[in-house]
Amino acid sequence: MILDKFSLEGKVAIVTGSNTGLGQGISLGLAEAGAAVAGVYRNDAGETEAMITKSGGRFFGIKADLKSIAPVNDIIDNTVDKYGRIDILVNNAGIIRREDSINFTEKDWDEVMDTNLKTVFFLCQAAARQFIKQGEGGKIINIASMLSFQGGIRVPSYTSSKSGIMGLTRLLACEWAKDKINVNAIAPGYMETNNTINLRNDPVRSKELLGRIPADRWGQPSDVAGPAVFLASSAADYVNGYTLAVDGGWLAR
Ligand code: NAD
Numbered sequence: 001m002i003l004d005k006f007s008l009e010g011k012v013a014i015v016t017g018s019n020t021g022l023g024q025g026i027s028l029g030l031a032e033a034g035a036a037v038a039g040v041y042r043n044d045a046g047e048t049e050a051m052i053t054k055s056g057g058r059f060f061g062i063k064a065d066l067k068s069i070a071p072v073n074d075i076i077d078n079t080v081d082k083y084g085r086i087d088i089l090v091n092n093a094g095i096i097r098r099e100d101s102i103n104f105t106e107k108d109w110d111e112v113m114d115t116n117l118k119t120v121f122f123l124c125q126a127a128a129r130q131f132i133k134q135g136e137g138g139k140i141i142n143i144a145s146m147l148s149f150q151g152g153i154r155v156p157s158y159t160s161s162k163s164g165i166m167g168l169t170r171l172l173a174c175e176w177a178k179d180k181i182n183v184n185a186i187a188p189g190y191m192e193t194n195n196t197i198n199l200r201n202d203p204v205r206s207k208e209l210l211g212r213i214p215a216d217r218w219g220q221p222s223d224v225a226g227p228a229v230f231l232a233s234s235a236a237d238y239v240n241g242y243t244l245a246v247d248g249g250w251l252a253r
Pocket of ligand 1: 016017018019020021022023038042043064065066067092093094095115143144145146187188189190191192193194195196200
């Protein structure tokens with residue numbers, strides 16, 4: 001039955017940035033579809049844990065700072081110690097710095113590129129090594145952005161990192177498809193999370209952006225849950241290297 005292919009029963013997923021926003025929405029979706037979630041968090045994953053366990057799901061928190069690649073191997077090892085295997089990796093954690101490019105600092109460049117691109121690559125690599133060891137393939141979902149497709153303004157390191165995510169997703173799919181590893185990305189549109197507080201609080205930018213979204217609303221964390229479940233499931237076994245926009249029609253405009 002086709003719906004069985006969407007089930008994540010018996011699967012184990014790592015989700016970075018699981019404590020808030022889109023990472024929380026994705027964690028809840030994967031757990032509801034049956035996956036045990038190893039949620040990587042920086043400060044406190046209590047809310048996500050409570051929401052998942054309340055509805056009978058399994059959640060295990062791993063505290064890590066993804067600004068550097070130092071915690072990468074521990075994240076994989078702790079998940080395998082706890083749940084015995086890994087089937088899904090969602091690279092969701094990310095940061096943004098806003099400043100005119102003419103004044104942009106090296107610090108704001110490095111912090112964003114390290115968190116949003118370098119750590120993502122090394123997490124992909126570590127998860128793929130584990131998938132290959134297990135011999136049954138795996139699913140990687142990277143969180144991209146509208147700025148994987150467009151330029152944006154005042155976010156040079158963010159646009160570079162998210163454009164890099166789309167390219168990296170394609171490259172890894174090409175290298176690892178033979179190992180039954182799918183590497184896809186989700187490009188969220190303008191979503192109501194911490195990441196967009198400044199935009200939503202700016203009456204001019206907020207009105208401009210909302211006026212351009214065909215769905216006529218900001219996205220919610222729950223809007224990315226279904227696409228994430230799909231890409232994490234065997235229903236997406238032949239989808240590889242693709243960046244799926246979840247944007248209320250923004251790119252179609
Ligand atoms: P958010 O700020 O609520 O979430 C970001 C998450 O990343 C948080 O859980 C945070 O703890 C984690 N994180 C950041 N730096 C970290 C570090 N050094 N170590 C560990 N964890 C770290 O915002 P969000 O919108 O939910 O962002 C999630 C992802 O979605 C990001 O990659 C973001 O770039 C992307 N995105 C968001 C939007 C949007 O409109 N909100 C649009 C496109 C892409």
